[in-house]
Amino acid sequence: MQFTEDKSRSRMTLRSAVPKTEQKPERKQPVQELPYIKYFGNIYYFTDSIDCAIYCDKILSQVDKTPGNTIIGFDMEWPFNFQTGSGKTALIQLSSTIYDCYLFHVTEFKKLPKALTELLSHSNVRLVGVNIKNDIHKLSRDFPGINSTAMLNNCIDLRTQANITLNCKQNWSMAKLVNHFLRMQINKDKRVRNSKWNVVPLNNAQKLYAAIDAYVRITLVEMGDKTKVFQYNYENNTVDICINIPFYDSVEELTYILIKRHDLPIYVDKDLIQKLSDFSLQCNLDYYDNSTTELINHSKLNAAEVEDIIKDWERLMREETADYGEKGCASDEELFATAYHKLVHSPALETMLQLEYMYAQTVRQRVNDKDQQIKSLSETQTDEMNKAVDRLEEDMTEAEINEIAARHFDDQTLLQVKLTSELETIKEAQRREYREWVMQMLEQNQANSSLPTPKNSPLAPVPPGPIRETKEDRRKILQSVVLEESFTIHLGSQLKQMHNIRILSADVMDFCAVNDNEQISDTTPQLLQTALGLYSNDLCGLVLMTDSVIGSRLTKDFTEICQRSTEFHFPHIDDQLEIISNTAKKYQMESCNNRNSSSKHLQPGDVYITRHSNLSQVHIIFHMVSDDSLRANDINSRHPVVLGLRNILKTACSNDITSLTIPLLLQYEMTEEMTVTWCAKRAELVFKCVKGFMIEMASWGGSDLKNLQFLLPQGISSDVFQSLTGMLPSIFKVSNPLILKSSSIVK
Structure with missing residues (x-):
């Protein structure tokens, strides 16, 4: 469609991009299948009358500099109640270009700023909207001092223009106009549409909703500027056709379409091709000239934005181009990591x-x-x-x-x-x-x-002292005799992947604590594995169940272990937990609408990560939040903690963590309710879920999880341990060795 100046009416008219002879009923795409309109421009939101006046003055100065009329998309929002009816106008949306939308939250204004009223009633401003006259009447009732007569004389109702274009009488809405002319749809979410527009400030969903309403009005006008009418006179006949600008199609093909459609003689093809080529070339030049002028004017009004664009281009050139990249050296952390690894x-x-x-x-x-x-x-x-x-x-x-x-x-x-x-x-x-x-x-x-x-x-030579075995040492040695069994499994029917699975019963802190024996003056080999794999592609991880408060319960015991030696490579544990706590608070504030707003802590299934180089067997700790619901016997695969395991496996696969230890029962201590049946049911759930996650992990890319350890509580009976290990071959495909007896060997 196209806006043109009609001298007899002195008003803007809307012309369809399709000739009337071709406006025949056709099968259109269902509305629900149309894509939604998205807005990527700037949204300027104001709640103060002074800021509102400042930006209105800027728009007025641009209107005075622009020759001719300035089209501005106009819309309003107000709260509505079925008992009290329509409330006072709360928001005014203006969009002078497709790049900028101004939201003036006037719900607390007793009267509108003078600059805003001057802008709305300016003789060179054309306000474009749907049912815009009713909006203007409501605005004049809510705020005194508005020149409603000037606004009514200078407004353009898109409904009227659409009826003139299509030669019909239809009660158009903005949604229907967008569906018909733009072949798109507006997301009219009732939760946003009927929200409390009088509450300051607006949320992001309300701002985007309001900006799109003003944006589509100016978009319809912009679309009208992209169509031009080509006329060709032959004898007493006139051929009209609307062409979309810029025109990139074949002029020759369009020429022969016109000849066939309007029964023109074939010998006019050369003349028609020449005139159509000249017309399309001139329209393209005008279009690009106008677009360039608009961009330049927009840049002049937004000098700060131009500086930001220049800085972004400069940054991209440095980061993506070797010739312009900074010849900076590696950071101290990178140098130390390289030196340590060597x-x-x-x-x-x-x-x-x-x-x-x-x-x-x-x-x-x-x-x-x-x-x-x-x-x-x-x-x-x-x-x-x-x-x-x-x-x-x-x-x-x-x-x-x-x-x-x-x-x-x-x-x-x-x-x-x-x-x-x-x-x-x-x-x-x-x-x-x-x-x-x-x-x-x-x-x-x-x-x-x-x-x-x-x-x-x-x-320096230090004479080793005698090693004396105490009762405490003897007790630790007896407890260190853990129950364990290892398996080699295959996943996948065609591209088989091999993994090592180990089931063991031990204290979870044994994977973190370094055995401190003051009687031995020689170096301890416990940190050997940690040191060799620290800066490698084979990291070790551990899932540590904790509560919703960062730094309490098991986390406190774990923190004390970390504090018994110096962390040479990563921030100290207290610093890491403080950063995590601040990040969690920020996240909870941003997502309070989607989560339990009454909770000040993390939720079950949430995971936070700490890095370590001073633990005995692991580099990465996955702290997973849990609650008392894990003690129940009826949890399923949709439990938040089980879904948290999936996120942990995905993170491990994406970050070179090839060994991971998971609590099989999601508990570290045996309690009264943990019967044999309870343990078997919980182990089966974790086995099957982890198997599914590992199969899914194959499509994620990254590193393969080579070693997977299932940890059982220390002190579990050998009978329960054997029953759980016997369950694994029925869930995973175990690689059985081929046993060759000596009696079967043919000599």
Whole structure:
């Protein structure tokens, strides 16, 4: 369709892009199958009258500079109630171009800013809308001082123009106009359409809804500018056809279509081709000139946006083009990671582990001293408080006891802060010295193949002390005899993938804690596997069940293990948990409409990740939030925690985590309700779900999960353990070895 100036009416008329002779009924695509209109332009939202006036002045200045009339899409929103009827106008939407939409939230204005009223009644402004006259009348009733007469004289109702174009009398709505002329549909969500438009501020859904309403009005006008009418006179006949601009089709093909359609003689083809070519060329030039002028004017009004575009192009040129890329060196973290990876796969590995062990011994001693001092202070304060309570009826008052309790609390807090600060200072010093020593060792090793000896090197000969076995050590040895069984399975019917599965009964903290034996002065081999796989494609992960509060319950025990040695590669555990906590709070604020708004904590099935280099067997910890619903016997594959396992497997597959430990029963301790039937049902659920996730994982790409460990609670009976291991071959396809007996060998 097209807007043209009709001198006899001095109004804009709407012309169809299809000739009237061709406006025949045809089968159209159902409305529900049409694509939705999307808006990618700028949305400017104002709730203050001063800001509203400032931007209206900018639009007015552009209107004064533009020759001719300026088309502005116009719409309004207001709250509606079936009992009280229509409320006061709450929002005015204006769209002068397809790139910008201005939302003026006027619900709290007693009267409209003068700049806004001048813009709406400007002689060169043409407001375009649907049923726009009723909107103007309502606006004049809600806000005094509006020149409604000027607005009514300068408005364009798209319904009237559509009826003139199609030569019909139909009660058009904006949705029907978009369906018919743009072959698209507007998302008229009733939850947004009937929402509280008088509430400040609007949410993002309301802003987008309002912007699209104004955008489609100006889009219909823009579409009209893209059609031109070509006329060809032959004898007493005139041939009219509307052409979409810019025109890229074949002029020759269109010529012969016109000749056949209008029964023109064939010898007019050359003349028709020449005139049609000249017409399309001139229309294309005018179209591109107008488009370029509009872009330039838009850029002049938005100088800041032009600067942002220039910066984006500059950034893209640096990032994507080698010639213009910055010749920057690697960061300190990247250099240290490279140096560590080279040295850990060299003869320097033993020296590095010895130094780490020496640092860990120092930290563990400080932690033990800290715990001992706090314990001693607590015992002293307890004795003092007990004596004070015993003297309550003699010479001690309740106020004095409260003063003692307050003093005890202050002393405890002061001591903990003091000792924690000293411990953190030691860790930071160790971290700095260790990283400097690694870089120095790499340089000297590359220079003369010699390894520098660290200060207070553990390589100095130290006579080993006698190893004495205590009752505690004997108890740990007995408990360390864990129940375990391994399987090799195949997944897939054609492209088979092999995985190793291990079922074991152990304490989950055994995968994290480093065994500390003060009687052994030599380096511990427990961190060997962690060190070798730290910067590799074979990372180890562990699923740690926790509650909804970050830093409590199992997380607290896990944090204490992490704090018993220095973290040389990643942020300390407290820093990681603080970042996670802040991120969770931000996420909960943004998604409060989709989640339980009354909850201030994480929900079951949520997962957060911490990275570590000072644990015995794992690099990555998946902290999965759970609740008491896991104790029930009727959970299914749609339980949030089970779906959380799927997210964990997907993350592991995408980030080179090839070994993963999962609690098979989703519990770490045996309780009374965990009967044999309960354990079998829970294990079957986890087995089948994990199998499905692993099959799905094959299509995700990334690394294969080579080793999968199912962890059972420590202390589980051997009978239950055997029944659960016997269940696995019925769910997974186990690779059975071929046993060849000696008696069957043919000599």
